[in-house]
Amino acid sequence: MTLTTRFAPSPTGYLHVGGARTALYSWLYAQKNGGEFVLRIEDTDLERSTQESVDAIMDGMNWLNLTWTQGPFFQTKRFDRYKEVIAQLIEQGDAYRCYSTPEEVEAMREEARAKGEKEKYNGKWRNRTDYPEGEPYVIRFKNPLEGDVVIKDLVKGDIVINNQELDDLIIARSDGTPTYNLTVVVDDWDMGITHVIRGDDHVNNTPRQINILQALGAPLPEYAHIPMILGDDGKRLSKRHGAVGVMQYRDDGYLPEALLNYLVRLGWSHGDQEIFSREEMIELFDLTGCNRAPSAFNTDKLVWVNQHYMKTLAPSYVAKHLAWHMENQGVDVANGPALEEIVKVQADRVKTLKEMAEISRYFYVDFTEFDANAAKKHLRAVALEPLQVIKEKLSALADWNAADIHAAINATAEQLEVGMGKVGMPLRVAATGAGNSPSLDITLALLDKDKVLARIDMAIAFIEERIANS
Structure with a gap:
C-alpha cells in the first residue's frame, strides 16, 4: 500500500501558521517515503465556509510550494457518499435515530455533572424503535460500551481511552447533513490515507473516528498528533502575537523558504541544525523527531532565518x-x-x-x-x-x-x-x-x-x- 498523507483544512479563514506546519509535516512525510499527499477541503460548515478562504488556502500552499499529488477534494461534493455510509451504519445496527431535543441532551449532561459523572448523552434512543412520526431527529453512532480505544500515536506514544468516556456522537444533523467525525472517517477510508498527521487538538476526535472505522471494517491509519504552537507569552498563537496567516508573512517580506525552514524547526529537530534546504528537510524529517511539548513562536528567530535566505539564495x-x-x-x-x-x-x-x-x-x-x-x-x-x-x-x-x-x-x-x-x-x-x-x-x-x-x-x-x- 502506498503511504498517503493528507492536509484537510476548513475554508473558514486564512491558512494559519499552525495549519501550514501540519501541511509541511504531512508533505515532508509523503515526500520522504515516496508517497501521496492529498489536499482535502473540509467545507461542510456551509455557513462559515467561503470561496475567499478556499483561495487563501490555495494561495498559501502554492506560495510555500507544497504541491499535492491528489485533490483538491471538496467534502460538499461527496454528500451522496456520506449518506450511503450513514445508511450502512444504520442497516448494520451501528447507528440510530435520536429524537432527544437539545434541551433534553443538556439536561442529561447537567444530571451527569451533578453526579460527578462524565457529561454525555445517556443513550435514551439507543435501542428504541418507537419513533414518533414527523418529529425531527439526528443520527447517532452507537459507540461501544466496553473496552478501550488505543491510539498508537507516532508522536505522543500510546494513548488509551475507555469507551465509557465517549458518548454516542451525532453523525448526521437533523437536516441530514453529515458531521465532521463522519466525513473525516469516510474520506480517510476512501482516499487511502495511511498516516493522519494533525494538531493535538484533534486527540479527542481520534478514538471516536477509530470506533467508526472499525464499525465499517475499514483499515485504521496511523496517527501523529503534533503539539500546538504558542505565542512567546505561552498562550495559544493568535493575531495579538502578530501575523498568523501565511500570506501575511509574504506581505511582510518573508521568503517562503524562510517560513518553511522556521516552521519545520517549530516542533521538530535534527540535532542542533537550524538551517535546512528543502532537500534536507525531506531527507531528514521523521515523526520520531517531533516534540511532545508545544513550541513557542519567536519572530526574532524567523527574521534571522529570513536574513540568512535573502543573503544565501541565488539573487x-x-x-x-x-x-x-x-x-x-x-x-x-x-x-x-x-x-x-x-x-x-x-x-x-x-x-x-x-x-x-x-x-x-x-x-x-x-x-x-x-x-x-x-x-x-x-x-x-x-x-x-x-x-x-x-x-x-x-x-x-x-x-x-x-x-x-x-x-x-x-x-x-x-x-x-x-x-x-x-x-x-x-x-x-x-x-x-x-x-x-x-x-x-x-x-x-x-x-x-x-x-x-x-x-x-x-x-x-x-x-x-x-x-x-x-
Whole structure:
C-alpha cells in the first residue's frame, strides 16, 4: 500500500501558521517515503465556509510550494457518499435515530455533572424503535460500551481511552447533513490515507473516528498528533502575537523558504541544525523527531532565518520575490537596474524583502525632496564646492562603473584636501535623497549617469537656496 498523507483544512479563514506546519509535516512525510499527499477541503460548515478562504488556502500552499499529488477534494461534493455510509451504519445496527431535543441532551449532561459523572448523552434512543412520526431527529453512532480505544500515536506514544468516556456522537444533523467525525472517517477510508498527521487538538476526535472505522471494517491509519504552537507569552498563537496567516508573512517580506525552514524547526529537530534546504528537510524529517511539548513562536528567530535566505539564495531567485513587493509599493522596476543587482547590494542591510523594496525606491523613482535630517547635516554650505567638483569629474567619465566613480570621488577629496566623508556624504544624500545606502561607488554605478548628475544639480540648488536664506 502506498503511504498517503493528507492536509484537510476548513475554508473558514486564512491558512494559519499552525495549519501550514501540519501541511509541511504531512508533505515532508509523503515526500520522504515516496508517497501521496492529498489536499482535502473540509467545507461542510456551509455557513462559515467561503470561496475567499478556499483561495487563501490555495494561495498559501502554492506560495510555500507544497504541491499535492491528489485533490483538491471538496467534502460538499461527496454528500451522496456520506449518506450511503450513514445508511450502512444504520442497516448494520451501528447507528440510530435520536429524537432527544437539545434541551433534553443538556439536561442529561447537567444530571451527569451533578453526579460527578462524565457529561454525555445517556443513550435514551439507543435501542428504541418507537419513533414518533414527523418529529425531527439526528443520527447517532452507537459507540461501544466496553473496552478501550488505543491510539498508537507516532508522536505522543500510546494513548488509551475507555469507551465509557465517549458518548454516542451525532453523525448526521437533523437536516441530514453529515458531521465532521463522519466525513473525516469516510474520506480517510476512501482516499487511502495511511498516516493522519494533525494538531493535538484533534486527540479527542481520534478514538471516536477509530470506533467508526472499525464499525465499517475499514483499515485504521496511523496517527501523529503534533503539539500546538504558542505565542512567546505561552498562550495559544493568535493575531495579538502578530501575523498568523501565511500570506501575511509574504506581505511582510518573508521568503517562503524562510517560513518553511522556521516552521519545520517549530516542533521538530535534527540535532542542533537550524538551517535546512528543502532537500534536507525531506531527507531528514521523521515523526520520531517531533516534540511532545508545544513550541513557542519567536519572530526574532524567523527574521534571522529570513536574513540568512535573502543573503544565501541565488539573487535571481530572491529578485523574483522582491519584484512582488516593488509592484505592491507602486514601483516600476523597468526604470532602473535589474532587481538581481539590488538584492546583491541590499540583502545584508535589511530584515525583510518589504524593507528592501522600501529602501531601494530611489533606484527607480525620482524624489522631489531630501530627507530632512540628512539634508540638514550634509547639504550645508561647506558641501557646495565638493558637489560642484565631483559633478564635473563624474560628467567627464567615459565609462560609468564603480571603479571609475570611486577614483573620481578620491580625486575630488585629494584636490580639495578634505576627507572622503566631506565628499561622499553630500554626494550620497544628493544621489539617494537620504543618508544611508550601499557602498557609494556601487550605488552610483547602478543609477543612470544622467539621473545622478541631475540629482547633484538638485542638491546644489538646495544648498544655494539655503545659503541665500541664511
